[in-house]
Amino acid sequence: MIQQTALGTVEMSRKAVASLVTHAALRSYGVVGMTTPTRASGLAATITRDPHRGVNVQIDAENHLTIDLYIIVEHGTNIASVATSLISAVRYQVQTQTGLRVAQINVHVQDLRHSSPQRMF
Amino acid sequence: MMNPLATNGCDGQALKQLAVAGRIWLEQHHERVNQLNVFPIPDGDTGINMLLTMRNACAEVEDDASPSAAHIARKLAHGAIMGSRGNSGTILSRIWSGFAQGLGTAEQLSLPILVLALRHASDSAYSGVQTPTEGTILTIIRELAEAAARLDPAPEHDAVAFLERLVAHGWQAVERTPEQLPILKQPAWWIPAALA
Incomplete structure (x- = not known):
């Protein structure tokens, strides 16, 4: 995606936006992992440790973004609330850091995880 | 009057009163908490989200006359989960959930069980996110649980x-948060407003 400025152009790859999205998503409460749309490819992505798995960024002719997120949610949380907070966090981070307009964010809850609480101290 | 926590512990009805006291505090102060909200999005809704979550938690036990602290804690946790709003509400629901887990089947909430329940509350809160951010409510519940474990309730058994x-x-933990989360040091005008 290309942004024209008075001094020149700024080109940003979808991969760069996806990195930003992943960073925001993994800090959003209730999201305990990202995964790919299907189980089989998810396994492959886990093995390759692809940092962009679970995020799909589309851009239209007017530089508007559509972002799809494939997430794993912690069992015992309110999934609707987790997803709503995630959408807000991703939209905020992408729009403030890139200046691009986010037209749509779709959250796909692919799995739930029942984590055993880790002892923090 | 002997404090219930000091002797055999407090029962379910006393725990309910403590939870309601927390809700009333939020009713009175949620707007101030809203103003403090700059992370992860400065959209000024943390206080109202916590209040709505606590309202739902307390509504769940409103007509429950059970004397069991464990039973009331489980219902508070259920109400908090079902009514959780936003990041802060979801974390609060996880804190209640861990707290209830820590009580196990205890009919009475004594100081030693409170210490254990706070530890479970902290662990539960941290397990709900892939990358915890320090300087947030997570840090506060952990430091509270750590402090509770260090404080010896035995000498005076005075719960208050x-x-x-x-x-x-x-409060000391809260005062340290700007060192852990630098955005808390920024003046309000510097922080980009939440986007519609």
Whole structure:
């Protein structure tokens, strides 16, 4: 995606936006992992440790973004609330850091995880 | 009057009253908490989200006359989960959930069980996110649980004194948060407003 400025152009790859999205998503409460749309490819992505798995960024002719997120949610949380907070966090981070307009964010809850609480101290 | 936490512990109805007291505090102060909200999005809704979550938690036990602290804690946790709003509400629901887990089947909430329940509350809160951010409510519940484990309730068995010391530790933890989360140091005008 290309942004024209008075001094020149700024080109940003979808991969760069996806990195930003992943960073925001993994800090959003209730999201305990990202995964790919299907189980089989998810396994492959886990093995390759692809940092962009679970995020799909589309851009239209007017530089508007559509972002799809494939997430794993912690069992015992309110999934609707987790997803709503995630959408807000991703939209905020992408729009403030890139200046691009986010037209749509779709959250796909692919799995739930029942984590055993880790002892923090 | 002997404090219930000091002797055999407090029962389910006393725990309910403590939860309602927390809700009433939020009713009175949620707008101030909203103003403090700059992370992860400065959209000024943390206080109202926590209040709505606590309202739902308390509504769940409103007509429940059970004397069991464990039973009331489980219902508070269920109400908090079902009614959780936003990041802060979801974390609060996880804190209640861990707290209830820590009580196990205890009919009475005694100081030693409170210490254990706070530890479970902290662990549960941290397990709900892939990358925890320090300087947030997560840090506060952890430092409260750590302080509770260090404070020895045995000498006087005075629950009020114990809780007052614990709250003082909590405030100290809050004062350290700008060192852990630098955005808290920024003046309000610097922080980009939440986008519609």
